[in-house]
Amino acid sequence: MHLSSSQTRRSKAEPTIALINIVFLMLIFFLVAAQIAPPLEQGVKLVSTTDLDNREPPDALVVMADGLMTYRGASVTPAHYVTIKQEAGPDDLDIIRLVPDRDLSAVKLIQISAELKALGAGKIMLVTEQGLEMK
Amino acid sequence: MTSLIDVIFLLLLFFMLSSTFSRFADVELGTRGGTGAAAADLVPAFIKLSEGRTSLNGAPLPVDDLARELAHQQSVNRINVLIVSVDATANSQQLVDILLIARKLPGLGLQIVQ
Structure with missing residues (x-):
């Protein structure tokens, strides 16, 4: 006790x-x-760059190293993605952002961007990952 | 007091899991306008990309020296358009490297061919 x-x-x-x-x-x-970010596809390695201006985390079409495309976790085709963008807002097609994997074949990337342009996309922007070193 | 801690922990967990520290940037694929030069005035430089290798006008050149060499060519030979030929083995990283070099040189148009 x-x-x-x-x-x-x-x-x-x-x-x-x-x-x-x-x-x-x-x-x-x-x-x-930190910034709140929509999750990107698992296993995508972004193209690394050093001296571009920062922008907010992308909500964009991810192109994996094998050329498969996903948007918000679901796999899509360029035509499907353009439809999604058109439904989201009429101006959303002016600038289309792509998040390519760094090992994606450049020819494939050009094909995809040509396909998107043919479907009505305006500017194609490639989203990259900014290196931490300062210039 | 305990409920306060609970809520703060919850907020902390939410922000830890939902946020990112990577910094993103973007670069336009293709040209920003053109050079404004007529077709007859075009003086091209030719870049060929293949797996891990870059060549300028047929001569192999490391990517690190490319910016300097292009600036030199621009002042000496007055090149005003860059034709980038992409091999099936070249990857996106190489293409973006070239895009970055090209956008830093004013008055240089860019054409990408396969």
């Missing part, structure tokens, strides 16, 4: 305030340092 009472006295409450402080700190860090 004596033993158990001494044990209960020894176990104090958790230092809640300190815990909250640290969690708050992490929360603020993630809020400030």
Whole structure:
């Protein structure tokens, strides 16, 4: 009895305030340092570049290394993607963004962009991953 | 107090899982307008891309030296259009590297052929 009472006295409450402080700190860090991103396809390795202007994370057509295309997790054809874009908004076809894998054959990439242009796309932009080194 | 921590933990988890630290950029595939030169005035330079190799006007050249060489050609030979021929073995990274070099040189048009 004596033993158990001494044990209960020894176990104090958790230092809640300190815990909250640290969690708050992490929360603020993630809020400030990161951007919310729609998930890209798993396993796609983006083309790396060093001196372009940053832009927000892409919500765009991902072209895998083998030429398969996915948009928001579902595999699509260029014609299907153009239909989705047309339904989303009439101006969405002016600039079409592609996220090619860095190992995708360049010929295939050109074919896909020609196909999209034939379907009514305006400018084709390639989304790349910006390297961390500064110029 | 405990419920407060719960909510903050939840927020923290949400932001940790949904955010990204990679930085994205984009580059236009193809030309930005043209050179404005008439067809007769075009002085082309020819770049051939194949797997891991680049050649300028038939001579092999590393990609790192390409920007310097093109700027040189531009001032000496007055080239104003870049014809990029893409081999079936070349990948997107190589093509984007060339696009980046070409967009940094003013007054240089770009044509991509297969």
